[in-house]
Amino acid sequence: MNIACQHCEVLDEGRDFKQFLDQPIFQGMIAVPVTNKQQVIQGTKSVDMVGWYPTSADLIPLGNSxxxxxxxxxxxxxxxxxxxxxxxxxxxxxxxxxxxxxxxxxxxxxxxxxxxxxxxxxxxxxxxxxxxxxxxxxx
Missing domain, CATH: 3.40.50.1000 (HAD superfamily/HAD-like)
Known part of the structure; x- marks a missing residue:
């Protein structure tokens, strides 16, 4: 297994993401149109979304890059x-x-x-x- 993926969790429809809320999250990836940025991060105070493909983006702590x-x-x-x-x-x-x-x-x-x-x-x-x-x- 690739060492970079040893601590990766994939949240698919069958898993409850709430189990991860008490753990530090350094980055997430999301598959949505990048044009939906405001809709995705609406209501968050510490998350930014940076697109890298028209339908994929990184979710990162605000101020990090x-x-x-x-x-x-x-x-x-x-x-x-x-x-x-x-x-x-x-x-x-x-x-x-x-x-x-x-x-x-x-x-x-x-x-x-x-x-x-x-x-x-x-x-x-x-x-x-x-x-x-x-x-x-x-x-």
């Missing part, structure tokens, strides 16, 4: 923003791309991601990460 996460990692390890590189393809990657020196959009990325990036590589399906790493002399 991939950008905040990478800033903490860089600070912890003593790296500057300029020493960091990140790849993104969905709008949930926009904050991440702002917080690194080299921001790379995947060729299959959204228009907003491509506009935010300092470099655009090939798509995920055509080994875009390897192509970019070779371009920057890392591979």
């Amino acid at each position: 991939k950008g905040e996460g990478v800033k903490k990692i860089l600070d912890y390890y003593g790296f500057s923003k300029e020493e960091a590189m990140a790849f993104g393809d969905g709008d949930n990657d926009l904050e991440l791309l702002k917080e690194v020196g080299v921001s790379i959009a995947m060729g299959n990325g959204t228009k907003a991601v491509k506009e935010a990036a300092s470099y655009i590589t090939h798509s995920v399906k055509t080994d875009g990460i390897a192509y970019a790493l070779k371009h920057f002399g890392i591979l």
